[in-house]
Amino acid sequence: MFHIMRKRIPMLAVWGSILFMVCQVMGTLYIPNITSDIVNKGITKGDTHYIIVAGLHMIGVSLAVIVAAGLNVLLSSQASQKLGKRLRNDIYRKVLYLSNDEFDQIGTSSLITRTTNDVVQMQNVTMMMLRMMIMAPIMMIGASFMAYQKNPQLTKIFVIVLPILIIIVAVILYFADPLFRKMQAKTDRLNLVFREGLTGVRVIRAFRQDDWEQKRFAAANQDYTHNAQKVFSIIAVMSPLTTLIMSGTNIAITWLGAKYISMQTMQIGNLLAFMTYASQILMSVMMLSMIFVVVPRAQASGVRIREVLDLKKQLSEPQTSKMLDDEASLSFHDVSFRYQDAPQLSLQQVNFQAQSGQSVGIIGGTGSGKTTLISLISRLYDPETGVIKVDGQDIRALTIKDLRERVSVVPQKSILFKGNVRANLQYGDQTATDDKLWHALKIAQADEFIETLDQTVEQNGDNFSGGQKQRLAIARALVKDADIYVFDDSFSALDFKTDAKLRQALKDDPQMQQKVIVIVGQRISTIADSDVIVVLDQGRMIGCGTHQELKASNAMYQEIITSQLKEGSVDA
The missing domain is CATH 1.20.1560.10 (ABC transporter type 1, transmembrane domain)
Structure with missing residues (x-):
């Protein structure tokens, strides 16, 4: 005391x-x-x-x-x-x-x-x-x-x-x-x-x-x-x-x-x-x-x-970051991870890479390790083995501040703060102009229901629907000038039409074409057009490739497609 x-x-x-x-x-x-x-x-x-x-x-x-x-x-x-x-x-x-x-x-x-x-x-x-x-x-x-x-x-x-x-x-x-x-x-x-x-x-x-x-x-x-x-x-x-x-x-x-x-x-x-x-x-x-x-x-x-x-910081970091590449990139090399005191690994031997302008789709059943994988990108946890590289450097060679400035994340649960739309969007960039905010809202398909940037946001965004909150959370992430944009199942509350329009807007935006986009999805339609798709099952990577490659050769991916076709959740 x-x-x-x-x-x-x-x-x-x-x-x-x-x-x-x-x-x-x-x-x-x-x-x-x-x-x-x-x-x-x-x-x-x-x-x-x-x-x-x-x-x-x-x-x-x-x-x-x-x-x-x-x-x-x-x-x-x-x-x-x-x-x-x-x-x-x-x-x-x-x-x-x-x-x-x-x-x-x-x-x-x-x-x-x-x-x-x-x-x-x-x-x-x-x-x-x-x-x-x-x-x-x-x-x-x-x-x-x-x-x-x-x-x-x-x-x-x-x-x-x-x-x-x-x-x-x-x-x-x-x-x-x-x-x-x-x-x-x-x-x-x-x-x-x-x-x-x-x-x-x-x-x-x-x-x-x-x-x-x-x-x-x-x-x-x-x-x-x-x-x-x-x-x-x-x-x-x-x-x-x-x-x-x-x-x-x-x-x-x-x-x-x-x-x-x-x-x-x-x-x-x-x-x-x-x-x-x-x-x-x-x-x-x-x-x-x-x-x-x-x-x-x-x-x-x-x-x-x-x-x-007195909690000791488990994530060690250097005093200064090593020099990063000019172009955005993300790669996982033999990455395995285990939660504290857990008897078994939550991720095992994950390998994939994406360069500037490419997108990565991550799909798998509930509890397969999708959210765990993207948590490693922002270094919320450290992998047990393996190396994760952002812009050509091992993330452990970067300060936490520099790393997280390069990564913009839309979490699985959309969190909005009490205030107005402008304040929530500027959480991604305090200096963002109104034009930049409206540009992000347009890409996120949120300009449909936002009339003014001074529009009130209640605590937890309770005056918006689930899909509207997701789109505002996506817009906030887009306002931030990052190299890697991570969407953790953040299209789940969107209808198919809005989902498709949003993904197309991301593809068409000149700035986003220079970034790496990581999308965690439950629906095949959300990640089908990704350049690299990672299929997870109980923490193991059982497939990695394009939609066509996995559709032709990966049993788990074929099973997901079949189940979603029966449910009518995949575009014909």
Whole structure:
């Protein structure tokens, strides 16, 4: 916890907060001493002038304490909020550059929890440390010293009271700490179920699983609530017990103090000051106990945040990229790949190549490795064996930035961001002009339903149909000036006519004629006119060639054609 805080917390605000906190404590300890003098030297002797002067003195000290406390709160708030800001930035930056393997280790829901709830726990403990954790021991030591000065005999009460209070706090924390640690994992579970319910709401309604999902969420919610009730019930016991101890201590001080006053060994003002210092000592112990309640939870959050920040980058890259060819090209040489901890290879011995102006079609059954293959092009994963070359260079000889600038991908699931059409298209190129955006929309056949670039796009593109979202995603990819364009089954929601027009527009565009196009498709008609067609089956490349070559000699390709002819999904 302290390791990740040390590098990100603004130290100027921290030291300033500590300075004003020390001033606040000194003033707070000094005020009971003034009260004692007012009673002993002013009230008992009837000296009105002394009471007024001492009263003004007390007001001045109180105002100074208020100002110091305010500045302490201000600076500690700045320190904790800046820590939270930097932690969120660092986590988000780390997540953006994680490989898919690293991302899958933690999971989306857990990452959301760590970026929000866990960071808030770190902010809270920072605030409490700068306001209470440092204040409590100083206050306790200072109040003990001042109380001893007022009456050494009465301080013996604390020899009995403090151990009892410490034991009670220790027992409560012993039972509460494990439950606090469980709360973060249960928060992850709650977020996971809630997030699945939100993203899958249409499927839930379509299959009328509303009741089942409500029960599943209720179970996760009840589990979290039950744990929270237990831990906060345990913590709630602390307040009445400590109140009882403090009340008993005040009774003992009053009883013994009255005895000393009757014996004329103690003044009334000293007894009042002593009771105030006793309260400060006990409150200091209470503040420390509150810190010990928050620290375990923050420590658990710190460990979870550090797990993300300490993830080692599995994809190594050079400092600078090697010189690339002027012409676009893509090639796979004996490429095999296995997902992390998977028992068998997901891709085996894949070989193909394409030059500038050529297109590659990839086809195969569900789970054959099509999406896995194109994920290797952008280096979302590294192959286990073999070499992938982009523009004549091994992709491992390029920086991740340079590689991904050369590749433009349309993912299998079309993702659009809330805003307008222009903002979504310029995601591919921030400097793209309106003419360039309209050109991309025209190629993607999206100009049919887009009236203006300022047209609103709802979250996830919910105001567009599946086919319209795909065409906008394709247009966004075309806006980017890349050498290789990858379409991961991104024509699946298009009708045959639109599919054909879009592919023809890609062929006719002079700029696209200088690029390499990779199309993953389920329909033969989508990839039939590709220069190279790769046929995959359970991760193995069982065919590579043109449509005519595979149609004549490849059994799997013939089987796909036959099945789609029967279904009427291949043009006559």
